Amino acid sequence: MKLLLPIFTALAFSSVSHADWHNFRGPNGSGVDSDATNLPTELSEKTLAWKVALPGRGLGSPILVGDRVFVTAASGPDQKQLHILCFSAKDGSQIWERKFWATGRTMSHKKTNVAAPTPASDGERIYALYSSNDLICLNLDGNPVWMRGLTLDYPNASNSLGMASSPMVAGDTLVAQIENDSESFAAGFDLLSGENKWKQDRPKAANWTSPTILQIGDDKVVALQSSKGIVGVLPGTGSPVFEYTSGASTIPSSVASGDQLFIPSNGLTAISASTDGAEPKKLWNESAQRPGTASPLVIGDRVYIINNAGVLNCANRETGERLWRTRLKGPLSSSPVAGSGNLIYAFSETGIGQVVDLSGEEGTVTSEFELGETILSTPSLGQNGIYIRSDGQLWKFSGE
Amino acid sequence: MKLFAFSLLATLALSSPFAKADSIKDSLYQLQAVGPEGAGNKEASAAWTELTGHGVDMILPTLAAMDTAGPLARNWMRTAVESVFRNSADAGGELPAEKIRSFLLDRDNDPNARHLAFDLYREIDPDKAAELVPEMADDPSTPLRREAVAQMITAGQDFLKKDQKGQAVATLTNALDAARDIDQIETIAKLLRDDLEQTVDLPSHFGFLMYWDVIAPFDNTDRKGFDTAYPPEKEINLQSKFEGKEGKEIAWQPYSTSNDYGMVDFNQPYDPLKQVVGYAYTEFDSAEDRAAELRLGCKNAWKIWLNGELLFGRDEYHRGIRIDQYILPIQLKRGKNTLLVKACQNEQEQDWTVQWQFQLRICDSTGTAIHSTDRKPTPKTNAKPRRRGGVE
Numbered sequence: 125m126k127l128l129l130p131i132f133t134a135l136a137f138s139s140v141s142h143a144d145w146h147n148f149r150g151p152n153g154s155g156v157d158s159d160a161t162n163l164p165t166e167l168s169e170k171t172l173a174w175k176v177a178l179p180g181r182g183l184g185s186p187i188l189v190g191d192r193v194f195v196t197a198a199s200g201p202d203q204k205q206l207h208i209l210c211f212s213a214k215d216g217s218q219i220w221e222r223k224f225w226a227t228g229r230t231m232s233h234k235k236t237n238v239a240a241p242t243p244a245s246d247g248e249r250i251y252a253l254y255s256s257n258d259l260i261c262l263n264l265d266g267n268p269v270w271m272r273g274l275t276l277d278y279p280n281a282s283n284s285l286g287m288a289s290s291p292m293v294a295g296d297t298l299v300a301q302i303e304n305d306s307e308s309f310a311a312g313f314d315l316l317s318g319e320n321k322w323k324q325d326r327p328k329a330a331n332w333t334s335p336t337i338l339q340i341g342d343d344k345v346v347a348l349q350s351s352k353g354i355v356g357v358l359p360g361t362g363s364p365v366f367e368y369t370s371g372a373s374t375i376p377s378s379v380a381s382g383d384q385l386f387i388p389s390n391g392l393t394a395i396s397a398s399t400d401g402a403e404p405k406k407l408w409n410e411s412a413q414r415p416g417t418a419s420p421l422v423i424g425d426r427v428y429i430i431n432n433a434g435v436l437n438c439a440n441r442e443t444g445e446r447l448w449r450t451r452l453k454g455p456l457s458s459s460p461v462a463g464s465g466n467l468i469y470a471f472s473e474t475g476i477g478q479v480v481d482l483s484g485e486e487g488t489v490t491s492e493f494e495l496g497e498t499i500l501s502t503p504s505l506g507q508n509g510i511y512i513r514s515d516g517q518l519w520k521f522s523g524e
Numbered sequence: 525m526k527l528f529a530f531s532l533l534a535t536l537a538l539s540s541p542f543a544k545a546d547s548i549k550d551s552l553y554q555l556q557a558v559g560p561e562g563a564g565n566k567e568a569s570a571a572w573t574e575l576t577g578h579g580v581d582m583i584l585p586t587l588a589a590m591d592t593a594g595p596l597a598r599n600w601m602r603t604a605v606e607s608v609f610r611n612s613a614d615a616g617g618e619l620p621a622e623k624i625r626s627f628l629l630d631r632d633n634d635p636n637a638r639h640l641a642f643d644l645y646r647e648i649d650p651d652k653a654a655e656l657v658p659e660m661a662d663d664p665s666t667p668l669r670r671e672a673v674a675q676m677i678t679a680g681q682d683f684l685k686k687d688q689k690g691q692a693v694a695t696l697t698n699a700l701d702a703a704r705d706i707d708q709i710e711t712i713a714k715l716l717r718d719d720l721e722q723t724v725d726l727p728s729h730f731g732f733l734m735y736w737d738v739i740a741p742f743d744n745t746d747r748k749g750f751d752t753a754y755p756p757e758k759e760i761n762l763q764s765k766f767e768g769k770e771g772k773e774i775a776w777q778p779y780s781t782s783n784d785y786g787m788v789d790f791n792q793p794y795d796p797l798k799q800v801v802g803y804a805y806t807e808f809d810s811a812e813d814r815a816a817e818l819r820l821g822c823k824n825a826w827k828i829w830l831n832g833e834l835l836f837g838r839d840e841y842h843r844g845i846r847i848d849q850y851i852l853p854i855q856l857k858r859g860k861n862t863l864l865v866k867a868c869q870n871e872q873e874q875d876w877t878v879q880w881q882f883q884l885r886i887c888d889s890t891g892t893a894i895h896s897t898d899r900k901p902t903p904k905t906n907a908k909p910r911r912r913g914g915v916e
Contacts (some may be wrong), residue, residue, distance in 0.1 A: 222607075283840070
């Protein structure tokens, strides 16, 4: 019977649920999951389902696979203890924890942390990347599948302020941007062995943005953002299929919707990309729509941007024209997310959870809740719940 | 039926102590074999499953195997040990407490493995584990030493609260001798200096190199100086003069720092400059041939040479500096060793890009300072800049 258990577990998780949230900002890095239902309409003690203490800080979001929540952390005087934790989504009970010694540099700015990147999953395994360049793959039961120490392999690949780019699974490849001032690269890793499928030099400049996935026809294309702009690559080979060269931010990431990409570039720039090598078509640029730290959102025919002043701007997706704006309680390092309803969830650095109702002519903040802890992480959405990690705890707010 | 018979035979074979030991050994070999760029991961994953299947019998051999394992292999082993331990503890199974304790107490074992053993032992018997802590003040495992130092700091603070200054000084001085983690060292030094009016020689405690000869500025326009081999990289002659940036003649000059953290600040002798390269040279007399570590902090692009051999270089500018930012294993030779540091300043103009400096210390793998046999007293003030053989 014991032998059957792992098989059963694998089968139970092998079909990817639409309510899963597998990486930074969920499906394709969009921040939106229209299949996430029964989300809370307010954040309050009433909707707080559970909270659990974490063994260390982290900025990475929790990710959701089936009925499990996975989150990373780093602890110790020099952040040399790395953690991957698995909790029950239902009640927050800890299912397992794995600990590792960092094999790369753990120095970071005090605001950030070694556990800054959000882990990724393909529904069968967890891929956890840290600022120390430790890249660890576990199965859903916490058994190691492979481990890489990218600083052992590439000794100058680090950023003394800390790395934060989150990896992404695209097809059968894990794509990660290890970009910095010195040994800067992006790579595609084999999901089962961790070996390089491809590795390519990237601009020698610190970069904290994460890959975003465009769906162009039948092809998934990974947008790699940097200060130079965007390169769209095929995930299995790293082959470039389009390039946008007008520069881009190194903090907020782009957001994709089909073949369109909304880039924090000279404010916000919308492009339409193809896989035939043609130059992307610029749809519009709006210099006033300048994302701060938070990445933008695209919902239906609208684009949402939070600027450095904590103002949520709503713009027309087709033109970039601003439709309305409302001030949130900031500052915000966390990116906003949205589910199936007309609600946006955003969290301030001071730990204020905010719900913005989009159903009216203009957005209205309908709920505020003080969690009482620093929040620099982006929330994640699942069936019946929103998950957010603060400096010390993992929280679930439920719509049921 | 055949399958059943085969499984039975396999189970019986593995249940033999010798077969089990061989199987554990084979699995550990596979874990130790993980290599660069993902090599050996598939085999390691299978070996991990096999290893953890042996239950608590694998704990001691796995801890022992960490002694010869690389950093990645140690993590494979750690997860195996913790996974088996957790499963057995949760199931109420018997845990090899005394064997874990013996492993922990043997200071010849790998420091990380011993710290892991301590954590396991503390979970089995927290009281007995706590009794071991005071003896760990001179432990070669830095995390274990940290536990003892934390207790000493608390004891020193208690003496202070009771105004028992003599005991506070004695306790905190011992704590400083024992401390290797920077946060603890800073806490102790502050208590000794501010509350107890004691002199604390932090540069000596850390092993920072305080006396140098420096030369600058060479050109680093467009950051090209990082890859340009200027004359000091080819030969060290402190009497030589060279053509520096913009054709000006430059010469070596003595420099010393009194900074608590050994900061060698090129902006002191040369004023803040941009797009320049500076070199600092010093000599270190080692009492013996020995392994050591160079620990560097620098927010400029840098290169470093030991005895004329380039150890490492990094072209990152102004992303931060801290003690022990870069750790470079080295081999000191008995007698004179030469050290050359290249520090490059770039073109950035923001106020947080003014610094053109580094700090360097020599220590063992636990962070314990190694001193040159002719180490001079820590300077009380920074040396005034002057040209070698010139007028101050």
